[in-house]
Amino acid sequence: MNPEAILPASLLYGILLLALTAYAILGGADFGAGIWEFNTSFRSHRRDRQLLREVIGPVWEANHVWLIFVLVILWSAMPRVFQHLCVVMWLPLLLGLAGIVCRGAAFIFRAYSPVENSVTRASTVLFGLASTAAPFFLGTVVGGILTREATNPRLSQTAWLNPLAIYSGFFAVAVCLYLCSVFLFREAGLRHERFLMEIWRSRAMLSGVWTGLLAMAGLAFISSEQPEMARRLIWGDSPLVLLSWAGGMFSMVALYFRWPLAAVLASVLAVAAVLWGAGLAVSPATMIPEIPLDQLVAPPSVLWAMLVAIAGGMLLLLPSLAWLFWLFKSSSALDHEHLAHSSHP
């Protein structure tokens, strides 16, 4: 590979993984809200559902943009990889896309419809279904990449129907449920809703245990199917799977002792570490062996221009994003609002 391209290409791959992680965590928690609402709709009470909608209202759109960001970096910095993925994974990508479209539209139609009617009722069902479908199919894409069947010309079109890919779809749904419940445990606490806090604590612990079991089953599955991949995942250059395991365990402890912020951070660590482990186990070079690495990544001039653009963009983006989350997700801003509301009943 062109030695000049190694540094910017690695930097951009890191940024790509970071953006993917942000999408998996923030977007994943949003998906989780839809899955939870769908699965508890017959048992939950009004305030329970209301909190689910309130929490994602101001931020879901920004959380969703991370996906666009991932796509754009992928096609600009590694156009041939993007091309290959689109050719091989077109069906799960389109199905995931249909999920994203339907849930976005359904959420906004329900949130802004001033009266309850057939549109809002259809939206509620669609929101739940699509929120489950989107992470499932996006998960199969990631799993399909991990299996490397995508590189086999005969199997490439069905790489996402591989057992490991299907497993990854289910795992992605479980991760969304787990993240969302931990986040809502904190959000309920911020709004001083003791009762909801307890509900979400038990949901978080349950989904955490379930996700952990699923992860362990997955590791066993991968080691029997693809010992090489398992070795790289578990004993690779960095023990990221162990880190994820530790994060998951600590989030359980934090939930048990009712430490909301610690639980959130630990669950984020658990999910991020899995993604980074997977991201380092595959690299663009191994994905499409028949194309030399030189042609897989964009020329250095493009990579550097993108890095400059991203650095400049982040200067605008990060403070704005921080303000958004501070306004709607921080205890001080919410407390302020809480007081304002209680003084004007």
Added chain:
Amino acid sequence: MAGDNGKMMGRPTTPVRVWRLAQFQLAPAFESHPVDSLLIARWQMAFTLGSHIILACLGVGLPVLMLAAEWFSLRTNDPLWRALAHRWSKAFAVLFAVGAVSGTVLSFELGILWPKFMGTFGSVIGLPFTLEGFAFFLEAIFAGIYLYGWNKLPPRLHWWTGVPIALSGVASASFVVTANAWMNAPRGFTMRDGVVVDVDPIAAMTGPTAAVQIVHMLLAAYMVTGFLVAAFYACVLWNKPTCLYSRKAMLLALWMGTLASFPQGLAGDWAAKTVARTQPIKLAAMEGQFKTETGAPLRIGGWPDTITRETHYDIEIPYALSILAYGDPHATVQGLDDFPRENQPPVVVVHIAFQIMVGLGTLLMALGGWTILSWWMKWHPADNRWVLLAIMASGPATVLAMEAGWVVTEVGRQPWIAHNVMRTKDAASHIPGLEWLFLATLAIYLALFAGLTIVLRLLAAQPIPTSSNSFSLPAASDQSSLS
């Protein structure tokens, strides 16, 4: 087959082996059919892009209207202006969200429908898309702050949080159009054995078509928003001509359309001159110019006959095309027949679409002229039924004109996806069942736009607060009212 299969898979357990077998059985179903999928892929792209553009235009224009209304409300303390700003912000929220998801569809489709194009040129047009990603991100962030911040922020600060929405809307539209401009005049790279080398991303972004396309598109976005919103309130005023709220709303929107329509005439002329320079074959198709001619006439209307290679039933203005395109009555305008047949775009579609765009644009400019005249004469457009009718018609007309403009630039570039560099058919994907994908897309978009219409109508049907006493708009009530 079993041999390399087993080697590839490691040592599968029995249920997994059964699964594998099924996977191999399924594989042929995913291979491409000999059906010509190019046309369906083009329809799919045209339909999703054509739908998205309307929402994108409103995403650029509505923030300006909403900021103007909130500005007047801050200045005058008039509750009607505040109600208007608040209602427009809700409409913006719904439209922006649907626009965001329909835009996501396009990012996926670029790769799924045109894999070879993205694989080859993704890096060349990557920079504008990266910048667009940031602009869109900022728009989404500030949309969240503005829409949910009505009660959280002091009024003036709240107004300011809307400014980045309007600015990043302009920025993201500009960056996307930059990428399209590159497709019309590709530069900033060298092709070697089918691979791009020596890429200069800045040169690729600053091609000769970029500036004019951006200006033309942004003005179109403001015209679409202005006339579409004005048309909506004109419909309301048809039955209730005294409704003060709708009168204010219509006039403000009408002014936005008016102010954009006059510079649009100049931008259109600039665009035609640029096309003459960069894509003479597209200009020939737009004008129905089959033969190369010195002192070419401008053809208004007419039907280009591709068999006799002549345009019939048109009104010809002598020398006008040479003057408009090159500023010289005796300039030579190249005809379609100067180019190989396989490089010619479908001339009928391009010529008719161009006539529609220019014709409707001129009529909209006339309506703009009437708006200025009525302001001079202190008339209100709502008091004249004929003008109300014209404003009602201006909404669909402006959308049609904008879509026709996109048909001109996109169909006029065919058979190329990147002008003179890559043919559309070489870029297209060979996935099977594209026709089913198209049908599914039609169904989903139909539901999407039906839902959008119902929700917007419900929002519009909410009672208008008439005095400041009955008027309170806590953001929290938006949430509680629906549960």
